[in-house]
Amino acid sequence: MSSVNQRVLPGFGLSLGTTLFFLSLIVLIPLGACFLKASTLTWSDFADAVWTDRTRAAYLLTFGASLAAAVLNAVIGLLLAWVLVRYDFPLKRLFDALVDIPFALPTAVAGLVYASLYAPNGWFGQFLVPLGIEGAYSRLSIVLVLTFTGLPFVVRTLQPVLESLDADVEEAAASLGASRWQIFRWIILPSLWPGLLTGFALAFARALGEYGSVIFVAGNMPYRTEIAPVLIVARLEEFAYREATALAVVLLLFSFTLLAVINGLERWSRSYAS
């Protein structure tokens, strides 16, 4: 069929040409510039820029907060997807639609409102701060806001998987005397793993690069609440373009690795589904 298309359908040259033009202009040339700039640094300049106490603290915080948020997203996402697919309750369609708010709401708004909600006089903070829970201007605040921005990923990857599960297998297990928990643990959960991991990785990747929401809530104190993208902006504001580029290359390499992992996971989930 594709060979027929190749002969009959028009516009291959035009559409591929347009695609490559945009891809080069918007993505490839800028990426190339970044690596070209980084290549002008000597190895020791590069190491000095990307490997200091302050940058190590920032990597660790970025990585740790993103990981914590992605784990939270996986747990919450499984719960939400399960409830939205399997149960009926009033206003279900509305709640289902609300899951997408974090995708639609600008991250700056999320940051602004989270900083205010968990501040000592905020709606949540007035109860939490006296208990010693600092949900604003702390590391916890970063995890909270990253959990918000990544919320839809796991829900949206799990929902189609849960919908396509075959009820026959569950019925068979039940008729053989399995309890509900055993069925969940040994029959449902194993087929959810690929989707769960894919959603987790997507939320993690998104959290690693997140900037807009975090700068509102974190306080951005070096060594304590400063994430890696904030470091890049700090270098840029000092006009230290080479150092900023070196840091950017580290982040880029990390995200490319993660992208490869996500692609592998998605292939795995597809082979699972078929």
Next chain:
Amino acid sequence: MQAEGIRRISTTEPAWVRWTLIGAALLVLTVIVIVPVVNVFAQALADGFGVYWDNLVGDSDTRHAITLTLIVAPTAVVLNTIFGVAAAWAIARFQFPGRSILITLIDLPFSVSPVVAGLMIVLLFGLQGYFGVWLLNHDIEIVFATPGLILATTFVTFPFVARELIPVLEEIGAEEDVAALSLGASPWQMFWYVTLPNIKWGLLYGIILCNARAMGEFGAVYVVSGRIAGLTDTLPLRVEKLFQEYNSPGSFAAASVLTFLAVITLVIKVSLESRVRAERAEAAPATGDGKQS
């Protein structure tokens, strides 16, 4: 009917488990999503509607930020729509070497930190950048000006339309396109009268998502804008600047506009989804046993 009853008993949880899980899910959703959205409007309107309106329209910088966002986001959406339709046509309709690499490259901007995206544009077009001197000599401003904001926004939202359209085109198949051609339609007639009507809902869906992200983009435009109030501050940047100036009411007023737009986006998205579902049910009324609906 009897079989249905047995299935329900054997493959669902006891009522108390069901309602505990539903309660937990709705509580989490309320704390994470619903209360923050309500809080934006509550804080914006805390001192009454008059003060709110003054904060929004009375502030010339905020007014300019709204205008700028209404210029930058649609421009980026138009660019990405042209790109997305072209890329989807090439990828979904043709086999060629490097096709899977192309798909990966289109997805790349999703995994690049927006701050890094902004930095790349500064490295190319900033005064210290590769084309900086040339641009200066020809009096062209990109960084710290609207073109830079458009480029940064386009980068960040690059995959949206293409990603949405590729599966839609693949699912529809090429039969109707080929039929139009064999009946004597010119390539453009085929595109306008057959292909485009077939993909319109998918296209609209991609455009809506792309637009939402474009209007809210922060990190990338933060780096390229130079933060000149009344000149290169988009609405999300204006929210941040007012927040830094401890002007909380002004900041929440600006944020409420963005939140309002996000809610509208979701309403359009949901109605598009139900329209697509209805069309699909109409097209294939008797297929399947309903298990996968």
